[in-house]
Amino acid sequence: MAATLVNTFGNGAYLATGTLFLTRSVGLSAAQVAIGLSSAALAGVVLTTPMGHLADRRGPKQVQILALLLSAACFAGLTRVDGLWSFVPLACLLAVGDGTVKAANGALIAGAVPPPDRVRTRAFVRSANNAGVALGALVGSLPLALDTRAGYLAVLFGNAATYLLAAGIVRRLPDVDPVAAPAGGPAMVALRDRPFLAFAALDGLVAALYNALLSLALPLWLVTFTTAPVTLVSAALLINTVGCVTLQVRASRGTRTATDAIPVARRGALVVAASCVLFGLTAHRPDGLVVALVLTGATVHVLGELWLASATFAVIFDLPPPWAQGQYQGAHQTGRQIGNLVAPPLLTALVLGGGVPGWLGLAAIFTTAGLALPSVIRRCLRTAGTRTPPVSPPCSPGLERSAPR
Structure with missing residues (x-):
């Protein structure tokens, strides 16, 4: 919840100012912004599921931290954007990073929280998400009113900082071990x-x-x-x-x-x-x-x-x-x-x-x-119930292994 609140606070400020930054400060046209956002959406559609698969194989906590750090670097990189072709790659990386953070966060909750408490935990996270976005948008109204490049850059660097802080908070969470896929089954x-x-x-x-x-x-x-x-x-x-x-x-x-x-x-x-x-x-x-x-x-x-x-x-x-x-x-x-x-x-x-x-x-x-x-x-x-369960190692003599869900 704390990581979500911090991260979405920065996102809320950026959502309030991002379009005007790209059009009034960078000088992109509305059509160019639309091209960049459409490219980003396509990248997210193609890559989010494979990144979720990576979270299963490498551990959701580690993958979420990496995605947060990547997103922080991309928001800092937006301060150097000077045209469409420098904007599109960063927009695509941000879309993939956002999808990865959400997928890994869901896997982290699934791995760290007992099944009866997962929905309640996710509900708390959604409450924090909405609170963060609302507060961030309120703060973002000030640089929006000033309409200066310095104000927009402050929002971008501030948002990057919230990603770094969120990564630091996630690092304190308990580890969730990677899970092996069933032998011989499809990867995706x-x-x-x-x-x-x-x-x-x-x-x-x-x-x-x-x-x-x-x-x-x-x-x-x-x-x-x-x-x-x-x-x-x-x-x-x-x-x-x-x-x-x-x-x-x-x-x-x-x-x-x-x-x-x-x-x-x-x-x-x-x-x-x-x-x-x-x-x-x-x-x-x-x-x-x-x-x-x-x-x-x-x-x-x-x-x-x-x-x-x-x-x-x-x-x-x-x-x-x-x-x-x-x-x-x-x-x-x-x-x-x-x-x-x-x-x-x-x-x-x-x-x-x-x-x-x-x-x-x-x-x-x-x-x-x-x-x-x-x-x-x-x-x-x-x-x-028709999916093949993962292959588990043999039990030690005298021990019983509970059946997989």
């Missing part, structure tokens, strides 16, 4: 697990949509279809942040296994769908009614998000075999990265192009996902 078992890949893709799209709904779709909607103040977006984001920081652990209670996650995932998706309907009802309404509907919709939205996140944690900890936690965490991150590519244009097309029917279409997507997720999870559960 996660990429052969079609039911899990289906879950990762569907969950990745759902998460990307609910994450961008308040920060992208709602602002575009309010300025186009209402006369309400845009500051409503800040209020909605505040409700979301406070809810995620204070209620994520409570929302995860009773959700420990993939079986537990089935009704929770359904409920969460349907509740987010209801928030979409509430947001859609604000079109051309009096400002007072718009305020009430947006604040209510934001509250409903965060409840659904909390349940969906809790269900996700239970699935991604419960389904992977013990020798492949890292690569399964990486495969799940890949689904998130693909969702992050699809969600912005989809939301923009639905909300700006569709109007009220667009919000209803978005509600239909969440409803369909809520009805589909239970079937996908059940299919994952049916195939989870």
Whole structure:
């Protein structure tokens, strides 16, 4: 939690200032920034699962520390960027480093925390993540307001320092031993697990949509279809942040296994769908009614998000075999990265192009996902027991070895 809070504090400051640094200080065009970010997303999709596999083979703690150190060097390197071709390699390395940190962190929790406590631990980490990003974005507003190169460079060096500090904190965690893969089996078992890949893709799209709904779709909607103040977006984001920081652990209670996650995932998706309907009802309404509907919709939205996140944690900890936690965490991150590519244009097309029917279409997507997720999870559960267990050395005479999970 401490490492996450420190690291995401720096990330929050960079998220608030990074785009303007690249365009106003470096001089990149919006199209060039988009090229760099798209290249980074592609690199993350291709390499995150293999890096998760590396965490299994070399130990998640060591791989996470290396990824944090690499990311620190890349953020320091961004201060020297002077064009597109110096930006693209660093952006790709940062995307791979970010995916590796998350995959290795998941494997570290799986290896260091008893199974009944993993979802609760991950919920605490998510609370710390949201708190760090929110505080960092608040601090980042100062250099954003100054709009000077010195201010932007201070954010970059400060973010690099948070990665170094996070690496130092992770170094104090208990070691999790590398795990040997089964002899003769495929190296990338996660990429052969079609039911899990289906879950990762569907969950990745759902998460990307609910994450961008308040920060992208709602602002575009309010300025186009209402006369309400845009500051409503800040209020909605505040409700979301406070809810995620204070209620994520409570929302995860009773959700420990993939079986537990089935009704929770359904409920969460349907509740987010209801928030979409509430947001859609604000079109051309009096400002007072718009305020009430947006604040209510934001509250409903965060409840659904909390349940969906809790269900996700239970699935991604419960389904992977013990020798492949890292690569399964990486495969799940890949689904998130693909969702992050699809969600912005989809939301923009639905909300700006569709109007009220667009919000209803978005509600239909969440409803369909809520009805589909239970079937996908059940299919994952049916195939989870068919994997070959790792080969263990013979037991010493007179000792019994418990059967692998």
